[in-house]
Amino acid sequence: MENGLFKEIQIKNIRIKILDILLFFLFTVSAVLMRYSLRNVVAGDYKMFFEPWVATLREAGGGIRGLAAEFEYVDYTTPYLFILSCISICPFLNTLLLMKIVSIFFDFVAAFAVMAIVYDRKKSMTYGVIGYGIFLMAPTILTNGAMWAQCDIIFTSFILWSLYFLLKDKPVPAMAFYGVAFAFKLQTLFLAPLYVILWMKGKVKLKHFLFLPLMYFIGIIPSLIAGKSLWELISVYFFQANGAMDIYALSHKFPNIYQLIGTDTFLFEYADAGIWLTLGALMLLLYTFARLEYELDPVMLLRMGMFLTMTVVFFLPHMHERYAILVDVLAIVYVFFDSKGFYVPVITLLCSFAGYTVYLAGTNIVPLFIYTILFLFLMADHGVFLYKRIRRGKEEAHG
Amino acid sequence: MDKAIREFLVKEIKFKKYSLAPLDILLLIGTAVAGVCLRESVIAYVPMEDAGSVFQQLKLFSMIFDVFLAVLMLDTVTGITGNKIKGFLAYGVMLLLPVLAAGSAMWGMGDQVYVFFALLSITYTLKGKGNIGLCSLGISILLNANGLFLLPVFLGLYLQKEVRAAAFLAPLAGLLGNRLLVTGILPVRLSFIQAEALLKESRGEALLSYHYPNIYQIFGMDKFVTEYSQAAFWFVICLGVMIAVLMALSKKPLTKERLLRLFVLSAMVIPYFAPFMNERSGMIADVAAVLLGFVMLHKFYVPLVQVIISYVAYSAYFRGESVMPMALVAAVSLVLIMDLIREET
Numbered sequence: 066m067e068n069g070l071f072k073e074i075q076i077k078n079i080r081i082k083i084l085d086i087l088l089f090f091l092f093t094v095s096a097v098l099m100r101y102s103l104r105n106v107v108a109g110d111y112k113m114f115f116e117p118w119v120a121t122l123r124e125a126g127g128g129i130r131g132l133a134a135e136f137e138y139v140d141y142t143t144p145y146l147f148i149l150s151c152i153s154i155c156p157f158l159n160t161l162l163l164m165k166i167v168s169i170f171f172d173f174v175a176a177f178a179v180m181a182i183v184y185d186r187k188k189s190m191t192y193g194v195i196g197y198g199i200f201l202m203a204p205t206i207l208t209n210g211a212m213w214a215q216c217d218i219i220f221t222s223f224i225l226w227s228l229y230f231l232l233k234d235k236p237v238p239a240m241a242f243y244g245v246a247f248a249f250k251l252q253t254l255f256l257a258p259l260y261v262i263l264w265m266k267g268k269v270k271l272k273h274f275l276f277l278p279l280m281y282f283i284g285i286i287p288s289l290i291a292g293k294s295l296w297e298l299i300s301v302y303f304f305q306a307n308g309a310m311d312i313y314a315l316s317h318k319f320p321n322i323y324q325l326i327g328t329d330t331f332l333f334e335y336a337d338a339g340i341w342l343t344l345g346a347l348m349l350l351l352y353t354f355a356r357l358e359y360e361l362d363p364v365m366l367l368r369m370g371m372f373l374t375m376t377v378v379f380f381l382p383h384m385h386e387r388y389a390i391l392v393d394v395l396a397i398v399y400v401f402f403d404s405k406g407f408y409v410p411v412i413t414l415l416c417s418f419a420g421y422t423v424y425l426a427g428t429n430i431v432p433l434f435i436y437t438i439l440f441l442f443l444m445a446d447h448g449v450f451l452y453k454r455i456r457r458g459k460e461e462a463h464g
Numbered sequence: 465m466d467k468a469i470r471e472f473l474v475k476e477i478k479f480k481k482y483s484l485a486p487l488d489i490l491l492l493i494g495t496a497v498a499g500v501c502l503r504e505s506v507i508a509y510v511p512m513e514d515a516g517s518v519f520q521q522l523k524l525f526s527m528i529f530d531v532f533l534a535v536l537m538l539d540t541v542t543g544i545t546g547n548k549i550k551g552f553l554a555y556g557v558m559l560l561l562p563v564l565a566a567g568s569a570m571w572g573m574g575d576q577v578y579v580f581f582a583l584l585s586i587t588y589t590l591k592g593k594g595n596i597g598l599c600s601l602g603i604s605i606l607l608n609a610n611g612l613f614l615l616p617v618f619l620g621l622y623l624q625k626e627v628r629a630a631a632f633l634a635p636l637a638g639l640l641g642n643r644l645l646v647t648g649i650l651p652v653r654l655s656f657i658q659a660e661a662l663l664k665e666s667r668g669e670a671l672l673s674y675h676y677p678n679i680y681q682i683f684g685m686d687k688f689v690t691e692y693s694q695a696a697f698w699f700v701i702c703l704g705v706m707i708a709v710l711m712a713l714s715k716k717p718l719t720k721e722r723l724l725r726l727f728v729l730s731a732m733v734i735p736y737f738a739p740f741m742n743e744r745s746g747m748i749a750d751v752a753a754v755l756l757g758f759v760m761l762h763k764f765y766v767p768l769v770q771v772i773i774s775y776v777a778y779s780a781y782f783r784g785e786s787v788m789p790m791a792l793v794a795a796v797s798l799v800l801i802m803d804l805i806r807e808e809t
Contacts, residue, residue, distance in 0.1 A: 265473075270466050325772065326779035327787050337505030338565070345498035345560040349553055352491045356474065356549055434788050441772075445765060452761065 085190045092198035096176075099202070100169050100211035104162060108213045108425060111161060115214065119153045119160045122146070127154030132291035140305045142281070143288040143298060144249050145216055161214060168210025168218055175222035175394065176200045182229050183401045186363070196401055203410075204418045205393050212425065217390045220250035225394060228370075231268065232363050240273035244280030251302045256391055258347055258373040259366070265355040311383035312336065318420040319384040320436035339382035346376050354451075359458040365451065367399045371409070372447035379444065386420030393417050406450075409443065416440045491552055499534075499559030503527055503569035509782075511571050512666055518659050519572040525655075526568030529576035533583060533751065534558035540587045541758045544720055554758045563750050563774045570782070573663070574656030575747050578607035582614060582748045586727050586755065590720050594618065594627035602634030606641040607656070613734040613748055616704035617726045620711030624718065663742075672696075675780040676741035677773055677793040693739035700738045707733070714808065721760050722808075728752045728766065729804040736801060743781045746774040766800065773797050 070084040118139060125134035131150035132143065139146070152163040179200040184193030200206060209215045223246035230239035243260065246253040263269045285298040315323035315335055323335070350373060359365070374391050378384050396410035419436040423429050473490075476483040511519055537558045542551030558564065567575050581604035589597035598618055604611030615635060621627045644650040645657050670689050672680035680692075707730055716722060731749035735741045753767035776793050780786035786793070 264466070265470060267467070267470070271469070325776060325787060327783050330783045331506070331509070334506040334509060334570075338502050341498045341502040341505060342560060342562070345495055345502065345556065348491060348494045348498065349556045349560075352487060352556075353549075353553060356485075356487055441768075445768065448764070 081190045085194050088194045096201035103212040106212045111214050119149050122150040123153035129287050129291050132288045142301050143285045147287050164214045168216050171218045171222045175225050178225035178229050200397050217387050220246040220253050221390050236269040236273050240276040244276030247277045248280045248284030251305050255374045255377045259370045262354045266361045315382045317385040318423040320416050320433050320440050321379045324433040324437040336382040343380040357455050359455045364402050368447050368450050371395045375444045386424045389417040412443050495556035495559050502565050506570045509570045518655050522574045522655050523572035526574050526576040529580050530564050530568050533580050544759050550758050566778050573659050575744055578604045579747050582611050583751055594621050595631040598631040599634040602638035605635050605638030609642050613731045616707040616730045619708035623712035672739050674742040675777045676745050677797050678736045681790040681794040696739040724756050728756050732801050743777040750774050769800050
């Protein structure tokens with residue numbers, strides 16, 4: 066029996082054990098059942114935004130024709146609106162379930178990316194499948210789509226594939242996937258500072274950054290066909306960056322700096338100041354990482370990615386509960402590159418899920434400023450880790 | 465082409481005895497622009513109605529001193545560490561430091577001026593010019609009595625024969641001048657002393673601590689105000705002398721790092737027990753902690769925590785109440801103080 070479990074099958078260059086296949090099925094079935102149990106939850110966002118949007122798209126004819134619809138307010142780009150427009154005319158199931166199914170599909174797309182990254186690192190499919198399982202079980206990943214009907218996993222899954230190719234030293238597909246992620250969501254730019262560092266370290270080329278406008282343009286083609294103006298389609302991100310819909314709180318239940326100093330006063334003053342503070346902090350970090358000499362290995366790349374993204378969401382105003390999803394997924398991947406860093410995903414997910422709980426359950430058992438302190442501790446830990454690695458590299462270089 | 469651009473960005477260009485890379489220049493300009501815009505975002509805030517133009521003038525004046533502080537920090541960090549990258553980063557951090565930005569552009573109390581002279585005093589002392597340091601401290605004390613927070617370290621230096629007794633005339637004259645200015649005996653109307661008086665007037669009831677996270681936030685701010693304040697006055701004097709004596713008794717070599725750590729400790733511990741401290745009483749500690757963070761990188765958490773503690777106090781003033789319980793913040797501050805003391809033992 067034991068021998069049977071460890072029997073290996075060779076598919077091209079990949080060796081898979083029977084155990085891996087069993088684990089894969091266990092995780093997949095469990096992940097589906099976990100999501101199935103959350104299917105009936107209707108979050109406020111769905112009632113307030115998604116349902117009216119889908120109704121508007123349906124009235125305009127759905128599919129590509131639906132994209133011609135005029136919205137009072139919408140902050141999604143064409144690719145996701147196109148998905149919603151197709152959902153609006155789908156004869157099976159209800160809108161909420163269909164939206165959740167789309168997000169769940171991308172949960173698996175992302176989980177496969179994690180599996181591929183971990184397999185490449187460990188050269189073991191068992192670890193790969195465990196990575197796949199851990200990712201699908203992560204509370205924020207589980208609830209984001211299956212419970213909340215949000216679609217953050219779509220852009221996140223493309224970023225994970227971008228990361229996969231980055232770690233394989235293949236900048237063209239890496240940047241192409243990053244471009245696709247950008248076509249879906251502005252939050253992709255939270256990770257942009259890392260790509261600038263990658264350019265400074267010679268891992269990607271300047272021309273590769275053209276994938277961002279290119280993919281965005283490809284993404285808006287259906288709306289152009291439907292008759293929307295180019296300016297209207299391009300300005301979606303300007304409107305989002307403006308934060309016009311979010312001005313009523315400096316942080317939307319996200320454990321960042323505003324939970325320490327108050328989220329409900331100086332709404333305009335701190336909102337502008339927060340943007341400049343973020344830019345300033347990024348300048349200092351980018352300068353440090355660009356100016357110093359070191360070898361950017363995968364462990365550093367992941368730590369840097371988390372550190373830079375956390376810096377952005379820590380200082381930027383109007384951050385929502387879900388905006389650390391990029392940090393969550395990087396943290397899950399990270400643990401397979403440095404097992405001593407097991408606390409990284411634990412703390413990250415704890416802080417991230419705190420905001421989810423406040424939104425979804427409406428309860429706030431532990432004050433959010435406690436999570437902010439934890440979040441800050443983790444940022445400091447990333448900073449110390451990177452500093453030590455850079456210094457160690459320097460010492461080794463100088464014998 | 466990518467390689468050429470990258471090499472250009474980090475290529476050092478010589479200007480007389482200085483050498484700078486384009487990336488350094490970009491950082492210097494970029495953080496300056498971000499610093500100005502950061503202040504511009506909050507400058508419209510009026511700290512006190514009916515205060516006339518006192519605060520507006522002081523805001524501008526303070527912002528100029530923000531830049532002076534940043535440049536002084538650049539020079540000090542580069543001088544002590546011999547690493548100009550750290551110097552540039554320290555300059556950027558100073559320009560973006562929330563307590564400085566809010567202190568100048570939002571509140572406009574002119575604290576930056578006395579803090580500048582306090583930092584100058586630390587810089588001179590670290591360079592081995594303690595007597596000049598004391599003169600600079602005298603100016604700082606003249607402008608604001610908070611400059612006294614650093615005095616115990618100078619007393620310790622005197623006991624170790626590092627500074628002359630005559631140099632103490634400067635802080636003494638500073639203190640005397642400050643009292644004359646504050647009480648209005650001297651007919652000179654400095655706007656920041658006027659602003660401080662206006663603020664004091666607006667407070668109403670006397671409290672042992674005005675949102676400053678110190679011992680009184682743990683044990684109570686509004687009971688035994690007279691009794692505790694008198695007792696605390698003598699307590700603080702004894703504490704200052706104790707710091708000086710213990711510093712002199714210690715067999716540890718008086719390195720720049722240790723001296724700087726003592727300055728930070730003194731700037732944190734004195735207001736922790738002194739009565740009537742206000743939200744801005746941690747500013748010397750904030751700035752000195754930034755210097756400490758760049759000189760001793762493993763102590764990076766000291767400025768990080770200290771600045772957050774200070775800004776929580778600011779925020780309590782701006783909002784009227786603190787988001788976090790001030791007793792908890794005061795406890796964190798105590799842990800930080802104990803961490804600094806631990807290194808002295």
